[in-house]
Amino acid sequence: MKMLKLANLGGWLSAINETQRVYLPIEAADQVNYGVWTPDSVVRLDALRTVKSAKDAFFPQVENMMNFKTEGKNVSVEMIDPKVENFVVLGVRACDAKSFEILDRVFLSDPYDPFYAARREHSTVVTLACGRPDENCFCVNFGIDPADPKGDATMWIVDDTIYLRASTEKGEALVKDLEDADTAPVEAQQAKTREICEKLPFGKLNLKGFDGDHLMEKFNNPKWAELSRACLGCGTCTFVCPTCQCYDIRDFDTGNGVQRYRCWDSCMYSDFTLMAHGTNRPTQVERFRQRFMHKLVYFPSNNEGMYSCVGCGRCLAKCPQNLNIVKVIKALGGDEA
Amino acid sequence: MQRELIERLNALIGEGVGKRVLGWKRGEFFYDTEPAILAADQLDELVYDSFCGPNLSKYLIQEMPKLGEGEKIIALIKPCDSYSFNQLCTEHRINKDKVYVIGVGCKGKIDVDKIRARGITGITGIDVDGDALTVHTLYGDEQVNRKEVLLNKCLSCKGKEHRVFDEQIGESEETSTGDDRFDMVKKLEAMSAEERFAFWRGELSKCIRCNACRNVCPACSCVKCVFDNPNTGVQNKAAADDFEENLFHIIRAFHVAGRCTDCGECSRVCPQGIPLHLLNRKFISDIDELYGEYQAGEEVGQRHPVINYTQGDCEPSIVHERGSNA
Numbered sequence: 147m148k149m150l151k152l153a154n155l156g157g158w159l160s161a162i163n164e165t166q167r168v169y170l171p172i173e174a175a176d177q178v179n180y181g182v183w184t185p186d187s188v189v190r191l192d193a194l195r196t197v198k199s200a201k202d203a204f205f206p207q208v209e210n211m212m213n214f215k216t217e218g219k220n221v222s223v224e225m226i227d228p229k230v231e232n233f234v235v236l237g238v239r240a241c242d243a244k245s246f247e248i249l250d251r252v253f254l255s256d257p258y259d260p261f262y263a264a265r266r267e268h269s270t271v272v273t274l275a276c277g278r279p280d281e282n283c284f285c286v287n288f289g290i291d292p293a294d295p296k297g298d299a300t301m302w303i304v305d306d307t308i309y310l311r312a313s314t315e316k317g318e319a320l321v322k323d324l325e326d327a328d329t330a331p332v333e334a335q336q337a338k339t340r341e342i343c344e345k346l347p348f349g350k351l352n353l354k355g356f357d358g359d360h361l362m363e364k365f366n367n368p369k370w371a372e373l374s375r376a377c378l379g380c381g382t383c384t385f386v387c388p389t390c391q392c393y394d395i396r397d398f399d400t401g402n403g404v405q406r407y408r409c410w411d412s413c414m415y416s417d418f419t420l421m422a423h424g425t426n427r428p429t430q431v432e433r434f435r436q437r438f439m440h441k442l443v444y445f446p447s448n449n450e451g452m453y454s455c456v457g458c459g460r461c462l463a464k465c466p467q468n469l470n471i472v473k474v475i476k477a478l479g480g481d482e483a
Numbered sequence: 484m485q486r487e488l489i490e491r492l493n494a495l496i497g498e499g500v501g502k503r504v505l506g507w508k509r510g511e512f513f514y515d516t517e518p519a520i521l522a523a524d525q526l527d528e529l530v531y532d533s534f535c536g537p538n539l540s541k542y543l544i545q546e547m548p549k550l551g552e553g554e555k556i557i558a559l560i561k562p563c564d565s566y567s568f569n570q571l572c573t574e575h576r577i578n579k580d581k582v583y584v585i586g587v588g589c590k591g592k593i594d595v596d597k598i599r600a601r602g603i604t605g606i607t608g609i610d611v612d613g614d615a616l617t618v619h620t621l622y623g624d625e626q627v628n629r630k631e632v633l634l635n636k637c638l639s640c641k642g643k644e645h646r647v648f649d650e651q652i653g654e655s656e657e658t659s660t661g662d663d664r665f666d667m668v669k670k671l672e673a674m675s676a677e678e679r680f681a682f683w684r685g686e687l688s689k690c691i692r693c694n695a696c697r698n699v700c701p702a703c704s705c706v707k708c709v710f711d712n713p714n715t716g717v718q719n720k721a722a723a724d725d726f727e728e729n730l731f732h733i734i735r736a737f738h739v740a741g742r743c744t745d746c747g748e749c750s751r752v753c754p755q756g757i758p759l760h761l762l763n764r765k766f767i768s769d770i771d772e773l774y775g776e777y778q779a780g781e782e783v784g785q786r787h788p789v790i791n792y793t794q795g796d797c798e799p800s801i802v803h804e805r806g807s808n809a
């Protein structure tokens with residue numbers, strides 16, 4: 147275990163920044179989101195949840211994939227080279243760290259995504275343990291321990307000190323010059339956090355029946371209509387979610403060519419997977435159902451039971467009308483199975 | 484008040500006034516109420532308390548076609564929501580004859596994010612005793628003054644009069660701070676063009692194009708938004724560049740000008756805390772100044788100044804005169 151005074155965080159970041167960019171929670175215009183560190187950044191490691199999740203580091207909201215240019219009768223195609231320099235993502239909470247595993251399943255399985263893969267390969271993930279879970283955190287249901295998140299290195303902040311443990315070579319490279327530390331303060335914090343986890347209102351959700359065997363039963367449950375009634379069909383829940391992974395590929399007409407880009411898509415939108423024949427999800431009931439069926443039934447049935455929700459609580463905190471995945475789990479899970 | 488309300492609703496349903504009620508129901512916590520349409524046997528789920536911030540008026544649009552001849556839905560409408568209700572009637576998006584409006588009293592609604600912003604997290608319960616709130620958390624109890632954590636829209640409340648109702652239930656209490664609601668607009672107007680640009684870039688660059696602001700807005704009631712049309716060449720969901728982040732909001736503010744009642748929902752729902760209402764208030768203050776004071780949704784059937792010609796109207800050249808310092 148290594149340590150660093152919180153007051154010296156800037157110095158450490160600045161040293162890392164000499165060779166690689168650091169991406170971490172930064173406050174701007176009153177909100178905390180991941181951003182690239184500069185000496186002027188207002189670093190907010192204390193913020194439990196950033197508005198957008200850490201997934202942007204690997205899967206940004208918008209990126210160009212290729213360009214087409216027309217000159218006379220010739221069309222040239224230029225692939226965008228996903229050349230990425232090494233970078234560090236720092237301050238990732240246990241839930242977001244777990245989301246990378248889920249995204250890996252999607253983007254790194256065949257046919258793998260070169261943009262995502264390049265960023266994953268060049269990144270070092272430094273996670274941060276939670277000392278103060280919120281009432282709507284429910285990561286513990288998905289085998290996540292917020293007191294001991296996985297990553298290349300892990301940080302614990304206790305009072306005015308940051309404790310660090312490296313788990314990989316990449317992590318070791320970042321912390322090797324720091325002072326050695328005693329593990330007792332970290333263990334004490336972990337014990338407290340785990341005690342709070344026992345008391346979390348959503349700490350023990352009943353996920354029985356959310357699996358491939360109950361697919362049709364869940365799909366046809368009449369409760370979806372009521373569950374989705376207040377849904378505005380905005381994309382807030384999907385855009386703040388660390389595991390939502392859908393994107394759309396679009397062409398932008400530049401006048402003398404085409405810029406092909408991709409941008410996050412949302413199953414809550416009316417044009418999601420729109421096809422020539424129209425759409426198979428004509429109302430918000432079907433769109434809403436898709437989001438939760440994907441996370442709780444389709445994904446686990448294709449991935450050995452791994453849910454594609456990490457219980458970060460963002461959709462609970464941000465839905466304008468207070469709809470969320472916990473309400474769905476409670477309405478359709480457990481004894482309903 | 485909640486018990487009184489439920490009793491009254493039961494009586495109304497018993498008398499055959501309507502079969503279903505548009506109101507709010509309890510969520511997983513005490514603070515996360517959800518807009519709901521409840522039948523007689525679900526009325527015990529109804530809640531009306533300090534956390535019923537969401538404006539319900541827009542939900543009536545989708546209910547209209549479901550109502551048979553002579554049938555009504557009973558709707559709970561707060562004072563601020565009553566302006567949106569009237570505006571939607573004016574635009575023929577809802578039909579007053581099909582709604583039995585209960586004007587519910589309002590003492591201001593609490594913004595749980597303002598409690599969180601004070602570092603009070605892990606909130607599990609709250610006791611309300613007048614203005615004294617005791618917030619229970621996983622980490623112990625905290626005291627908060629209710630008046631300090633009201634939704635921003637409540638701090639510039641247009642007043643506690645219901646602009647439409649069939650009957651009223653419950654007491655109201657003034658929540659407006661009395662400050663001029665155009666204060667911030669004036670500050671922005673006084674800035675140099677560069678400062679103002681920097682302010683809006685700072686705010687709008689946070690936008691994730693989730694479209695919650697548009698979808699919650701009672702004035703945005705188009706069946707299909709132009710930004711949802713793939714043939715426009717712009718993508719409603721891409722936040723690729725300044726155009727998508729800035730112009731969307733400016734275009735939207737133009738589109739709702741004269742119809743925006745200043746209900747404050749756009750800013751309430753924005754996950755990135757962008758003060759969108761300031762764009763609308765700029766339009767409202769310009770309308771007030773150029774055409775005389777006007778409040779959308781005050782009455783049904785108003786013609787708002789932007790679509791109503793009078794001889795006293797300003798000349799189009801006003802655009803150049805006022806735009807010259809920008």
Ligand code: SF4
Pocket residue numbers: 376377378379380381382383384414464465466467468469470695
């Ligand atoms: S569930 Fe909530 S956040 Fe998600 S689309 Fe519906 S209203 Fe928006």
Ligand code: SF4
Pocket residue numbers: 383386387388389390441454455456457458459460461462471
């Ligand atoms: S579904 Fe909600 S709680 Fe689950 S990972 Fe996504 S945002 Fe977090």
Ligand code: SF4
Pocket residue numbers: 536561562563564589590591592634636637638639640641642643658
């Ligand atoms: S704006 Fe006024 S009427 Fe509306 S919720 Fe707030 S206090 Fe109540």
Ligand code: SF4
Pocket residue numbers: 689690691692693694695696697752753754755756757759
């Ligand atoms: S609600 Fe906020 S983040 Fe979403 S589109 Fe509107 S301004 Fe952007």
